[in-house]
Amino acid sequence: MNETSLIDLAQRFASARNISLWRVGFLAAGDGKFFARLQAGRTCTLRVAQAVVQYLSDRWPDGTEWPAGIPRPAPRPESEPEEAA
Numbered sequence: 667m668n669e670t671s672l673i674d675l676a677q678r679f680a681s682a683r684n685i686s687l688w689r690v691g692f693l694a695a696g697d698g699k700f701f702a703r704l705q706a707g708r709t710c711t712l713r714v715a716q717a718v719v720q721y722l723s724d725r726w727p728d729g730t731e732w733p734a735g736i737p738r739p740a741p742r743p744e745s746e747p748e749e750a751a
Contacts, residue, residue, distance in 0.1 A: 667719060667736065672704060672710075673705060676718070678730065678733060679727070688702070690722075695710075
């Protein structure tokens with residue numbers, strides 16, 4: 667998974683949930699500036715990228731198509747529901 671795919675995934679999630687990309691970063695990575703740094707050309711560790719993708723998969727909005735070309739981890743049933751924006 668590259669940074670561009672991670673950003674695309676987060677943008678789709680943000681749009682479907684009607685929340686900001688900052689909010690997605692805060693919820694998924696514990697850092698509101700996470701995606702802004704990726705957009706600026708910074709990188710993250712594989713562990714962080716996997717955790718963010720898992721967070722998004724666990725809370726992916728019903729009726730929203732997961733992007734083709736990005737492997738989706740199986741959602742974990744014990745995940746808490748998405749908190750209000």
